[in-house]
Amino acid sequence: MTGRYDDLSDEQLGRRLAAELPRRAAPAHLRRAILGTAPARTPRLSWLAPAVSAFAGALVVILFFVSALPRLVPADPAERLVRAVVSEHTRTLMWGARSGDVVPAGFTDLTRETGVSLARAFAGDDQLTLVAADPVYVDRRRGIALHYRDADGHLVSYVAVPAPSVVVPDRSRVQIDRYRPALLRDNGFATWLWRQGDVVCLIVSDRVSEVELETFKDYFRRMRAATEPLSAY
């Protein structure tokens, strides 16, 4: 038995494809977004480059001396890890995304570099936009960091590091749906900390007030549900 498509010659099938296959127009927001990415054509100021260069040089010198100042290191491995991740977060805040064009597929390279693989990863949504993915070295451990920017422009960092010995402090645990991550605060930042197998995961944000806690919980829900880190080695 032959159907109506069997009778079609190659040319006819081609014509039907051209005529009948639905074509979707790009949404308006996409056009706006693309126009927003078009390079600005304002003329460069001739004095700007040397000034920025001098400023950056001075900043590097200052940061070098700041990092040489003695610091109190917490004894608890979890707190130490939180402090290190908060430092990484503040570095990203100061320097911006180091590799802004990192997008999902770059994760394979990151896995090679860090020993952490992401079976699934939160790629962002209407509230959070993935802006960078970087290898990190925190508390003498290699890990992977995904940086997001929320709708209000706050940077939110997700960090996963293999750390089998780190224990999630029970006293700081908070019930969020079926999860019980610990909420830890350090240096003016709030951090969720939990374990997924051998990997310790952290989310850092500057949403520290009680009012903002609900928002921060919501970020946890989104990332926790969509991200699955594994120790690759």
Added chain:
Amino acid sequence: MGAGPDFERDALTHLDALYNFALYLTRHSAEADDLVQETYLRAFRFSHRFQPGTHLRAWLFQILRNTFFTFYRIRDREAAVAEDGVPDWDVPMFHDAPEEDSQASDAHTDLERAMRKLPEEFRTVLLLAEVEGLPLEEVARVMACPVGTVKSRIFRAKERLRGLLRDYETK
């Protein structure tokens, strides 16, 4: 140097075609958005590499397809999910599909459903050659293969398409 205003304007005239192509590749409107946006970002950034007088549309399609492979590694993914070369429609490429994507996943016609079932190489060759009307030489450039291969893929893609359509008909 970055893109000039003329280049941007010309490039944006192909936005709808690129978006449509991206939608068929990614099968997900949000991912198509990302893919198209990244394509334009790259096109603007590397506009100095574009040779005026050549086919801008084919150049943009080529960037889009390369970006698609770079970001989403569809070849690996499809090989993993489909032994017969026909990928499952609902498999998300990168993250969990949040919910049903009304724009991308509602195939309204058998033709559309069948197209989405085709392996990427077949889908792309039909979209570029038959739907977008690109000359075979340009399709070959986009797909980085000889023109003869393009012809053969078109033939095999149509065979496969007919088979799928026949299945839908009997159901």
